[in-house]
Amino acid sequence: MEISTPDLMIHVDETLALDDMRRLEDQLRADAGVISACTCDHDPHLLMVTYNADSTSSHNLLGLVKQTGVHAELIGL
Numbered sequence: 583m584e585i586s587t588p589d590l591m592i593h594v595d596e597t598l599a600l601d602d603m604r605r606l607e608d609q610l611r612a613d614a615g616v617i618s619a620c621t622c623d624h625d626p627h628l629l630m631v632t633y634n635a636d637s638t639s640s641h642n643l644l645g646l647v648k649q650t651g652v653h654a655e656l657i658g659l
Contacts, residue, residue: 586635587617592644594627595653603629609646613638628657 594606603621610619610631615638622628631643640656647654 587632588635588640590631590633590640590643591622591657592629592631592647592654593657594629594647595655597627598652600626606647606650606652609650610643613643613646616643 594603598606600621603626606629607619607621610616610629613633615634615636617632617634619629619631622630629647633640633643644654644656
């Protein structure tokens with residue numbers, strides 16, 4: 583059985599300090615369905631997330647980011 587592991591990009595509207603973006607990465611990684619989460623070097627507003635679609639959803643992951651109080655939206659790849 584093949585696991586579906588889509589990539590997701592989340593755009594954070596606010597300009598956050600690097601430490602704050604790292605905290606967002608850590609919060610996403612705490613989700614059992616997240617395989618990896620990282621800030622894009624070329625644009626500090628973007629979070630790239632790879633996740634197991636059988637365990638979580640893009641909307642759930644966006645919700646985790648928004649729960650921190652930032653404004654964010656999904657960007658299709």
